[in-house]
Amino acid sequence: MIGDIENGKVSTVIVKDMSRFGRDYLKVGYYTEVMFAEHGVHFIAVNDGVDSELESNDFTPIRNLFNEFYAKDCSKKIRAVWKSKGSAGERLAAVPVYGYIKDPNNPRHLLIDEEAAPIVQRIFKMCLSGMGPSQIARTLETEKVLRPSYHLNNIGMNHRTDLGKNPYGWSCSVVAAILDRIDYLGHTVNFKYQSKSYKCHTAVKRPKDEQMIFCNTHEPIISQEDWDMVQRIRDGRRRKNSTGKVNKFTGLLYCADCGARLYYHAKPNPNNCHFQCGTYSYPPTKAECSTHYIREVVIEKIVLDELNKIISAANIDSNALLEIISKRNTDISEKAAAKRKRELAAAKKRYDELDRLFTKIYEDNASGKISDERFSKMSAIYEAEQAELSKTISEYSSALTEQTNQAQNAKKFMNIAKKYSQITELTPQILREFIEKIVVHAPDRSSGRRVVQVDIHYNFIGTIG
Secondary structure, three states: OHHHHHOOOOOEEEEOOHHHHOOOHHHHHHHHHHHHHHOOOEEEEOOOOEEOOOOOOOOHHHHHHHHHHHHHHHHHHHHHHHHHHHHOOOOOOOOOOOOEEEEOOEEEEEEEOOOOHHHHHHHHHHHHOOOOHHHHHHHHHHOOOOOHHHHHHHOOOOOOOOOOOOOOOOOHHHHHHHHHOHHHHOOEEEOOEEEOOOOOOOEEEOOHHHOEEEOOOOOOOOOHHHHHHHHHHHHOOOOOOOOOOOOOOOOOEEEOOOOOEEEEEOOOOHHHOEEEEHHHHOOOHHHHOOOOEEEHHHHHHHHHHHHHHHHHHHHHOHHHHHHHHHOOOOOOOHHHHHHHHHHHHHHHHHHHHHHHHHHHHHHHHHHOOOOHHHHHHHHHHHHHHHHHHHHHHHHHHHHHHHHHHHHHHHHHHHHHHOOOOOOOOOOHHHHHHHEEEEEEOOOEOOOOOOEOOEEEEEOOOEOOO
16 A cells, blocks of 8 residues: 555545554554655544544544554563463464474374474484584485475465475575474473564564473474484584585584684695694684694594493493493492491481470470570580581582482493494594593693693593593
């Protein structure tokens, strides 16, 4: 209509009332009082008695303002309803996540989509094998796998009209979004996005601390282990370098002195390709750290040898490996644990006994059996002892909990090691499965040779030895 007015095709605009024309009082005022007048348009709002050719329209701006107040009030009430539903764990999204369909008996509950779920699982497996979002997208497009929007439209779960021309045109952003979704663990995420205001409906992503996650609301498609590993791979996003090679160590190597990442430097001779401290590599920060340099072939051999040693130990004598892992933890022995448990039980028993004694002396004081002065001295002694016991109980409980966690983490690491018999080639999946980070120290030349210390920090257990 506005376009026709600008082109001189409209001479009169008639609406039921002002609210039917619009509820944004600024825009309504501009159109009715400025634009329509400039183009010679006669404006009439029947029920409100507004006629631009009459001079009795002084109340119209106030009416427009009240119309906007109504829209704002409705928006506030609707937001309150959605907030209440979302805070109670009810799924808010109208369209199901790709890989799921709505439960016919409960539209707010999700069921696994037997057609799309295997595609989601395959996307995660391709990422674990070392492929990036762009490579995954090209593979799916080549194999003519329907894009999520087309698939959801085909099964009646989406009603978008603009789906694009290519039904198989996967993009790297769509693949990356799938790899980042916690929904595939069986969790529901509410309040992930919000509109800027009731006037602007552009969706804006909210900070993670403002989102709400409800666990185990539907059946998972991806295991926690695979999802965690994919996130570690995504944290160290790998891009092709000038040689066309994607380096598997990117994001894992760190400088021991300044904590910066070591960046890959490709060379024509593969034996000269190396990693170097990011702080040292680029001015003006170069002077802030010394050179931390290690060749790719060297770090690959070190890591491969260490992983095969661990795998061999896990398969031959797992108890011996557990003992090696345990050496890095204090108070890990069974005897130490048993002693600490006894001390903790005695401390708790004495704490409860002091509660009873305090109650007794309070009653004795109230009945006149002991004086106020005696009561004050005894209660001060009991309170001081209880405060010390409370500190001891807290320390011992934390130590035992940490010890239990260390034992469980050691078993998790052992289970990973037992999955392999021998590693012949390092892959991004294997590296992220075993290793949290690799710390490279500055070279030591005191012996006349260049010696570089490398600390491998394994997942769950840290360093070994």
